[in-house]
Amino acid sequence: MRRRKRQGWHRYVNLVTIGATLTVLFVLLPLYWMISSSLKGPSDIGSASALPQHVSGINYSSAFVHSGFGHYIVNSVIVAVCTTALVLALGTMAGYALGRLPMRAKLPTMVVLLMISVFPAIAVIAPLFLLMKTIGWLNSYQALIVPYTAFNLPFAVWILRNYMLGIPREMEETARIDGAGPFTTLWRIIIPQARPGLFTAGIFTFTACWTEFLMALSFNSDNSYRTIPVGIALFGSQFTIPYGTIFAASTAAAVPIAILVLVFRRSVVSGLTAGAVKG
């Protein structure tokens, strides 16, 4: 039944093609609507026409020249890149140790990490806000980089540990007999082998930083430190919502991350299904 050959018009019109077409429409229509609206001029934006009547770049110039969305994108890039670098550096060392070195209490450590990654962000907002207020960190890059690193590390450690477990032990032994120190072994032997895990942990961390809203809103609400989600959420006033400008900025923010995710789609899918594979 699963691999039945279909004949005649059933080859083209069947549950699979109908289902697939509906899925494509379901996913892409709202995205299409966002992009096409970002190209509509002020006279078009209120119309429900599928195509912009007059394709115009006015929303893009309004977003980037007049409203400073470029600055929010720069903030997001700084926060996401710094966090990803920190997470990968700390996560690789911890993942290597927990995956391959003879330590006690490895399992309890991993379970505690898992429990932490489950905690809702709202639970730590109040104390972190008060702490940052006290040490003067509110509205700064580190106000986001530090908590983002901590919240993304558990998943990165898990993923990297799983990849480290699969590396053959002989390679390490050979390196040791050749007189390589632990850092050299990690850098030369382990990291190249664990590269897919690094990609997965990296892309997940980057995406999480790019999309995070609650902490960014709570800690960095000042205009000069807003990231993309905060910038877009707080743009406009209570009475007028400049959708054209918002969608121009949204499209510009969505395209780079979508490209990144598509380029690294194997890593993303393997990260999404890591738990499923391990059972």
Place this chain on the structure above:
Amino acid sequence: MATTVTAVPPRGGPAGASEVVGRPDEHRRRMARLGWMFTTPALLFIGIVTLFPIGFSVLLSFEHVNVTGNGFQLQGLTTANYSLVLGASIWQYALVFTLYYTVVTVIVELIIGTLIALVLERMVAGRGWMMAMLLVPWSLVTVISAKLWAYIYDPTFGIADSILHALGLGNPVILGGNTSAIIAMMVADIWKTVPFVTIIVLAGLVMLPQDIYEAAEVDGASGWTTFWRITFPLLRPTIALAVLFRVLQAFGLFDLPFVLTQGGPGHQTTSLAVLGYDVMFNNLNFGPGAAIATTTAVIVVLGCLLFLKVFRSQAAEEGM
């Protein structure tokens, strides 16, 4: 095996390879030390930014907190925060709403996500493209998708309004009605997260052994029977995982109501996280805010433990 070739030199044995490598137990100890050296930075980071605040949050929830110009003061232990929060009808409503919203969206997402995964699994060509396409909503900033749906639902120039009007359903203010606002928010949520469920379920489907299906076909089982008797039981661990992830995410619901409905109309779409944020940052009541945060965290952890227990015992029953 009668004889095993041992690579480990005898303890205190003659000098040889062991001198280069070091005595095995000492080497082991050194490696364990190295292990903690490598793990400590990550654990410290996580501990300082998560475990310590979680503890501090519990403390705050039992304190009178007074936020001042450049810091805060704690003014004595109290249980007033909890009695205030637990007795407030708005908190009770937010709890019920968050639970209800989580259950409904996760069930609907699971059904749609599994259906799409079953379709994709049968696709002969283009599955890779479909997977790639599904990753786009996953990577989209939730705030952006919330703005997109706010525009779609807009009463003056939203496309949903035009469609309802064309269908002869009048011009309802979608985000202004009590029930319609909740449904509208669920639709936006489902659109963004169905792809996530689909990808996880599809990965599970692809790994199922094919010979069982051939056997079922030989036995003349219908597609429906095959799904409920074979596919679904085998997929259960995968589905359980997708449910766990989604429930955790849905329970922390914040971005979507904050942007789409601001918790309204009235308090109809005020989730626990929106309420907590509102109490802390709009009213600067950090004591009650911490009490809301702590109760939410306790519910999440208890829910997780319960889920793991049920899932483990079910898996054990089936000898998995």
